[in-house]
Structure formats: C-alpha cells, structure tokens
Amino acid sequence: MKMKTIWLSLILVGIIFQANGQSTKPSSIQMDLIKKSDNQYKTGWILLGTGAALSITAIAIPNTYDYNDGSNNDTVRALLGWTGFLSIGTSIPFFLSAGQNARTAARLSLESQALMQPIPFPGQPNAFPSLSLKIPL
Template identity: 35%
Template sequence: MKTIRLLLALLLVSSVLVGQTKEFSKDYFLQKSKKQKTTAWILLGGGTAIAVGGFATFDSSWDSGSANTTDIAGVIGTVGFLTGLASIPYFISAGKNKKTAMSITFDYKPIYLSGDNLVSTKAHPTLTLRIKL
C-alpha cells in the first residue's frame, strides 16, 4: 500500500514538473515588450482623442443648456480620460520586459579542467540571466 501511494505521489509531482518547462528567450521578451508598448500608445492616443472630443462637446452643450447632450458628452470625456490612464500599466510592463530581455545573454564561459599537472580551459555555450534585486 505504501508503494502505491509513493508511486502515485511521484506521478503527480512529475506531471506538474513537465508542465513547467517553457523556455523564455530574449526574442520572446522583446516581442512582448513591443506588443505592450503598441497597446499602450493606442490606448493613450485613443483615450486622449475621445477625452478631448467628449469634453469639447460637454463644454459647448453646457452653454446651450441641453442636459441630455451634456450628460452623454461628460460620460464620453470621462471614459476617454480613464482609457488614457489605462495605458500607464502597459508602459510600465513594456519597460520591465525590455529590461528582462536585455539581461538575457548568450555567451561562452570557460570551464577549467585539470589534468596531469596542467590546467586547461574549454569554452562552453551558456545562457545567462541576470536578475537585479
């Protein structure tokens, strides 16, 4: 009975470990950063245009006294302003992903091998990830 439990536990742990083998490369983080920055600029530009249009309509309808148009224009201006604010997290994430991509390097590191009274080096390709704390 104990062996069945042990085998079942090992099976469950190994299935979780196999599912977490995704490799991230420099190109992955650069592409992700580029997409996030594009999204951020679209949100900022669109939100600014909508906010300016909504608040301009709000101002002109305020003078004319039509309450229905004033309410709709105020809502549109507020939605545009909030859309512009929504771009800030995308700019921050894009900057973090770009820094992560720049910290990944592909390099050749020497490995020191010892032999009969001699020390020699052999270069092996390595993938280095620098994590700044």
C-alpha cells in the same frame, strides 16, 4: 542472465555518452521578450491616443445642443470623458510592463559556460550553452 545485464549496461552507457543534455541552438526567450515589449508599447500608445481623443471630444462638445429647448449633452460628455480618462489610465501599466520586459531582454544573454566534469570523457564538449540573467543590485 549475466550476459543480458552486461549488454543492457553497455547499451545504457552508450546512450548516455551519445545523448546531449542541451540544445546548442540559441534560445528565443530574448526575442520573445522584445516582441512582447513592442506589442505592449503599441497597445499603450493606442490606448493613450484613444483616451486623449475621447477626452478632447468630450471637452469640445457644447453643453447644450438645442439652445431653444435647453437640452444638454451632460450624459454624452460624461461618458466620453470618463471613457477617455479610463483609457489613459489603462495605458500606464502597458508602458511600465513594456519597459520592464525590454530591460529584462537586455539583461539576458546567451553564453558558453565551462563544463566541470570530474572525469573528462573523450568526445564530450568542454562547454555548453547557457542562458544567464544579470540582476543589478
């Protein structure tokens, strides 16, 4: 029984010293935020352009399409105008969110932090990769 306990303890200690707690490859959080920001900017510009085109089209349509009959285009003009206005309004949050994601990606950085061990073990790294976020106050 005592021999099994000793072997189990040695195996566990060996696994602990050989296992790395963190990956040494850089994190892709910053690249994901930049890609998300670019996609949001693109979406914002598409919505803004579409809204502007619809609004200009609504303004360019004449009030009546048949001057003899007196029929009017108020329904079409209102539909295009409101759709354009809502599209322009919807683009604003995309621009704001894209800017916030770009600023967050700019503040993220990958650094090596010193590892404070009470008992230094041979063969173990003295620093480990860490992701730091700087928040301006």
